[in-house]
Amino acid sequence: MSRLNKMYQEQLLVEAKNPYHFDKRIDIEESIRAYNPLCGDRYDLFLGEEIFFHGFGCAISKASTSLMIKFLEGKSNEEAIHSIKKFIKGIEGGGQIEEELLLIFRNPDHFKGRHDCIKLSWNAMLKYLLNLPS
Amino acid sequence: MSRLNKMYQEQLLVEAKNPYHFDKRIDIEESIRAYNPLCGDRYDLFLGEEIFFHGFGCAISKASTSLMIKFLEGKSNEEAIHSIKKFIKGIEGGGQIEEELLLIFRNPDHFKGRHDCIKLSWNAMLKYLLNLPS
Amino acid sequence: MFAIKNNFPIFKAHPDLIFTDNASTTQKPAAVIEAISQYYREMNANVHRAVYDLGNQSDQIYRDTRQEICEFYQKETCIFTHGTTDGFNKLAMSLENQIDSRSNIIVTEMEHHSNLVPWQELCQRTGAELRLVGMTDEGTLDYEQMEKLMDDSTRIVSMVHISNTLGTINDLKRVRKIIGNRNAWFLVDAAQSCAIHIDLIQNSDADAYIFGGHKMFGPTGVGILLAKKKLLNELPPFHFGGGMVTEVETLKSEYKEDVTRFEAGTPPIAQIAGLKEAVRFISEVDLGQCRQNVSRLAKTLRARLEAEGFDCLGKGQDTAGIVSVTFGDIHPHDAASFLNTKNIAVRAGHHCTQLIMKKYGIQACVRFSFSIYNRDQEVDSIMHAIKEMKSFFS
Amino acid sequence: MFAIKNNFPIFKAHPDLIFTDNASTTQKPAAVIEAISQYYREMNANVHRAVYDLGNQSDQIYRDTRQEICEFYQKETCIFTHGTTDGFNKLAMSLENQIDSRSNIIVTEMEHHSNLVPWQELCQRTGAELRLVGMTDEGTLDYEQMEKLMDDSTRIVSMVHISNTLGTINDLKRVRKIIGNRNAWFLVDAAQSCAIHIDLIQNSDADAYIFGGHKMFGPTGVGILLAKKKLLNELPPFHFGGGMVTEVETLKSEYKEDVTRFEAGTPPIAQIAGLKEAVRFISEVDLGQCRQNVSRLAKTLRARLEAEGFDCLGKGQDTAGIVSVTFGDIHPHDAASFLNTKNIAVRAGHHCTQLIMKKYGIQACVRFSFSIYNRDQEVDSIMHAIKEMKSFFS
Numbered sequence A, B: 001m002s003r004l005n006k007m008y009q010e011q012l013l014v015e016a017k018n019p020y021h022f023d024k025r026i027d028i029e030e031s032i033r034a035y036n037p038l039c040g041d042r043y044d045l046f047l048g049e050e051i052f053f054h055g056f057g058c059a060i061s062k063a064s065t066s067l068m069i070k071f072l073e074g075k076s077n078e079e080a081i082h083s084i085k086k087f088i089k090g091i092e093g094g095g096q097i098e099e100e101l102l103l104i105f106r107n108p109d110h111f112k113g114r115h116d117c118i119k120l121s122w123n124a125m126l127k128y129l130l131n132l133p134s
Numbered sequence C, D: 001m002f003a004i005k006n007n008f009p010i011f012k013a014h015p016d017l018i019f020t021d022n023a024s025t026t027q028k029p030a031a032v033i034e035a036i037s038q039y040y041r042e043m044n045a046n047v048h049r050a051v052y053d054l055g056n057q058s059d060q061i062y063r064d065t066r067q068e069i070c071e072f073y074q075k076e077t078c079i080f081t082h083g084t085t086d087g088f089n090k091l092a093m094s095l096e097n098q099i100d101s102r103s104n105i106i107v108t109e110m111e112h113h114s115n116l117v118p119w120q121e122l123c124q125r126t127g128a129e130l131r132l133v134g135m136t137d138e139g140t141l142d143y144e145q146m147e148k149l150m151d152d153s154t155r156i157v158s159m160v161h162i163s164n165t166l167g168t169i170n171d172l173k174r175v176r177k178i179i180g181n182r183n184a185w186f187l188v189d190a191a192q193s194c195a196i197h198i199d200l201i202q203n204s205d206a207d208a209y210i211f212g213g214h215k216m217f218g219p220t221g222v223g224i225l226l227a228k229k230k231l232l233n234e235l236p237p238f239h240f241g242g243g244m245v246t247e248v249e250t251l252k253s254e255y256k257e258d259v260t261r262f263e264a265g266t267p268p269i270a271q272i273a274g275l276k277e278a279v280r281f282i283s284e285v286d287l288g289q290c291r292q293n294v295s296r297l298a299k300t301l302r303a304r305l306e307a308e309g310f311d312c313l314g315k316g317q318d319t320a321g322i323v324s325v326t327f328g329d330i331h332p333h334d335a336a337s338f339l340n341t342k343n344i345a346v347r348a349g350h351h352c353t354q355l356i357m358k359k360y361g362i363q364a365c366v367r368f369s370f371s372i373y374n375r376d377q378e379v380d381s382i383m384h385a386i387k388e389m390k391s392f393f394s
């Protein structure tokens, strides 16, 4: 696999081009923003029964956000917190990424210099969940 | 000549041990201080008909002050300014030192790291002369 | 040009590397790297009136480099800092005593954050007003607006010489004229001109030029502030500590009178030894030809990018070897990652010039910045890669 | 010990050199010098979210070194500065918002100017009171006086860990107890302990330790500020510019939340690469033995100097390899020049500790400071030279 195809695997590009729940659902009251001022990536996450997102960003952050939304579906807040932490740790080199859905990010070395893109929405979501009144 | 004897030539040591006009002439009203806070060298120069000096300092600054006083003897203020400037320039590598009396300092390279010691009283004297009302 | 590239070991380590991130940092000639090593291997000692041989050598390098830099850029005095950012922050702190709530400070929309945020902070501390000179869509400074913004309360005009995002070369002589004999300090961010646009520094008449070693083929960790004596005479010291005091009492201290009062502590002496060699290196190359070279490369690349339908920032009239571009749907970071797989090093982001990004309504762009070792065929390689990229992401 | 000395190229360049000016700066192991060269030859690129390979490597070195340093000294966080002096000046600026005219700041009579003058200036700006803890004639800190000087208005206790003039090792644990749970920051000048007295840094509990690379076998131009998170959380940024902002608007900006908000501009990245190697070097030597070695050398030299009738400063109970001495009628600078002709590198002067000089009623002295590469026979050579000096100047 070439360096190029390690980072931009077909599945990632497909995900980025056909992001899941990519819709500006202003009807949903609760929303948070995932924003990286260094590159301008900016997604609004609409947090209703289901999660939707909309905004602007690179292929990697877009695919990662899309996969996160799929991945969190049906999880309780507690489960979500746990598994987001685990994923972020995995990207930072502190553990394995084993979940089927997230396997494209299994090898963070292939994404050197782009870890922030992968983690963008995950960090925003985690911050939101941790600040919820329990 | 060894490195040692280049810097501490016999004449220099003799001069330092028997400095000319080394006397605390508090009867002379006009006096200035030559002071280097980095090493604590501190001489008072008493500026009467003749110049005297007193204080504390290394062999090099003491010999140099002593020679300066001999050297300035009989010079007009204008001549003094001119020749002090020439001497300082010589030490800083910008010209030859030719005066018989000052020949021990002819080669400033022998005094690396000690140029401030040589120039101490000369600088103080120059500053004083330049600030005299003309 | 071949001969020049051979001076840079990085291209032996990475023969296929196309390094077009020079506005961010430049590569180092072997002589600079060796001067630093040699300093540590053979001379290493602290300065400040050392009496032993090694210390004398260090002191001499410290003094000689200062003098050589002043002569090279033809300016009165020079202070060593730790970089462009360090220089501006220290100046902004030190100039605080000349600024009050009636003053205004002029900067431009093209500033790098390091020549913008320190003044924002100074204005917040003092109540002074920060005034921003805009630019045209072409990326040219609006000199007429500058003229209008300037008045008798203007105390500082601090501006970038060459924009690190647009490549625009600002006209320092014109600004000097606009300032006229107002009581305002004219400060220049020369980070992008210090390496090969020396002539423009030499021929202009600002009160200070601020830049850093790593932008001029020299080491990181050292910077330069070239200044007129009259500016320095009015400034209190930046930092306090060893080497800048005369007398220290319990509750207060006296400071030196010469420029070393601005250089508290152990100076970055090994880096200064490297800088000395960098200046020598620059003085030995044909800078006129280098400037033509980077300008031609940038113009060619810009034309070919535009021919492919991509948007380049500004018009690139005065290009100093810099082209910034957006690739439509392809995100700048994806583009940079793609180009990296083709051994092309470019930077994506806002390049520490968020005001320029806002001006063009974008968040980020890809920047190609050339230096003296870049070659015409690299533009071919870049364009080839970009075409591939276009189809890859489509 | 032989093996250790072989790591230092300076002694290959100068086989006869007896380097006893280590309190001023330390020599560099070959591995450190090579790490810097290698960085420039093979990796040189700027950090801050570079996407290309070289930039990634630089980013990684920058991050890894930070983490390794925290682990090595066992402290929570670490910020890169440009040196000890730079660290104290930045801290003193940044702590200004916590100080007012009712506050007091405690330092000691043993301070290096870099941990004294910045606080003098801060006190002058804010009207706070600077309180000075004295020392005994033996060169021991007066802890009882410190206890009396401290009160509920004490906001900062900033003190030297090991005196660079006396070699006294101050008892940080005792000071921590004296501070107790007062609302005061405990800051430590670790310039003389960062190289081989690591254990004392690890085992003590100050809020910040400030030191510089060149004192620990690393490069000039880079420094370290080890700190507790709670200290950093309360501080505004030191400097403003690239890499520490999130959002920049025309008139104001927002800053990052993590430690990089304290590191504006291009960091001294090549120096950080060298520092990484310096930490590795230190972690591989037997520090216990090194400490014994420098202590024995200092004690032996002191005893032999006193036997010759020369006055050494203090009593040297806790000597960390440093002996300062006056030679009666022979001026310190003459002594240093003489010793230089015997290839003995020593420093003469006040060693940036004028308050200590005043305490002992002297203007200057000669300082011998040992490090891990000094050997017993060097003390013999020094004493031999000193006897010769005595007759030469008599």
Ligand SMILES: Cc1ncc(COP(=O)(O)O)c(C=O)c1O
Pocket (backbone or CB within 6 Å): C242, C264, C265, C266, C267, D023, D024, D083, D084, D085, D086, D112, D114, D115, D160, D162, D163, D164, D189, D191, D192, D212, D352
């Ligand atoms: C105890 C102490 N503090 C501070 C310093 C200042 O260090 P620097 O000159 O590297 O900033 C030194 C070294 O000279 C020192 O020995």
Ligand SMILES: Cc1ncc(COP(=O)(O)O)c(C=O)c1O
Pocket (backbone or CB within 6 Å): C023, C024, C083, C084, C085, C086, C112, C114, C115, C160, C162, C163, C164, C189, C191, C192, C212, C352, D242, D264, D265, D266, D267
């Ligand atoms: C125009 C301009 N100003 C200032 C800087 C800041 O330089 P440094 O990061 O070396 O402090 C840069 C480089 O990034 C620049 O291009």
